[in-house]
Amino acid sequence: MSLDIPCDVQAPPLVARLVERHGARWVDAANVAAVTAEPGDLVLFFSGDPVRFPECLDVAVVLPELQAAFPGRFAVGVVVPTDEDAVARRYGMQRWPSLVFLRDGRYVTAIAGMLDWTDYVARVAEALDLPATRAPTIGIAVVSADAAPSCH
Numbered sequence: 001m002s003l004d005i006p007c008d009v010q011a012p013p014l015v016a017r018l019v020e021r022h023g024a025r026w027v028d029a030a031n032v033a034a035v036t037a038e039p040g041d042l043v044l045f046f047s048g049d050p051v052r053f054p055e056c057l058d059v060a061v062v063l064p065e066l067q068a069a070f071p072g073r074f075a076v077g078v079v080v081p082t083d084e085d086a087v088a089r090r091y092g093m094q095r096w097p098s099l100v101f102l103r104d105g106r107y108v109t110a111i112a113g114m115l116d117w118t119d120y121v122a123r124v125a126e127a128l129d130l131p132a133t134r135a136p137t138i139g140i141a142v143v144s145a146d147a148a149p150s151c152h
Contacts, residue, residue, distance in 0.1 A: 011081055014060040015047045022064040024076035029083040032090065037105045041074035041128060046084050048096025055114035056097035062117070063099070066124050073128055074101070092136035106132035 018024040027035050027044060036042060045063060047056040067076060079087050084096070091100050095112035102108060109127045111120070 011078075012047070012050045012057060012060070014057045015045075015050075015078060018045065018060060018063060018076060018078050022067070022076070024063075024078045026080055027077040027083075027087065028080045029086045032079075032083075032087050035077055036102055039104050041108075042077055042102045043074050044077045044079055044087070044091075044100040044102065046079050046088060046093060046096055046098045046100065047081065048084065049081070053096045058114045059097045059099070062114075062120060066120060069121055070124060070128060089137070090135065101127040101130075103132045107135035108132050 019026055024045070025035060036044075043063075045059070047053075047060060050056050063076060067074065088094070088098075091107055091110065093100055093110055093112075097114070098110050098112045100107070100110045108130050111123050111127065115123065
């Protein structure tokens with residue numbers, strides 16, 4: 001996978017810097033399955049449009065500091081802006097900017113928006129200790145063919 005930003009994508013310099021200087025990887029709709037299938041903890045950064053969500057630039061600056069506060073605990077993937085909506089649907093993510101935590105390819109939790117440093121550190125520590133779970137996406141209820149009718 002190339003770490004170069006695709007030529008047709010315009011990412012804000014502070015977001016692109018995550019890949020260029022801090023070892024993050026670009027994630028798009030084409031490679032998200034492969035990237036997220038790798039073992040370990042991964043944080044996907046959904047920056048959003050910096051005009052609509054100016055705090056995304058703050059999160060882009062804080063994210064390497066969070067990674068340094070938890071050395072070796074998680075890798076970072078930066079979702080390319082043009083594919084954010086498609087990738088966000090996989091994880092039920094509806095707020096920008098957001099950090100989506102995955103472990104061994106499975107959803108763990110998400111942290112949306114910009115937080116105070118102490119709150120971020122506490123929330124990231126909590127996320128790294130949580131078990132993987134089902135992403136909060138729209139699901140289809142499964143009912144057994146032999147289930148008794150019930151209101152509940």
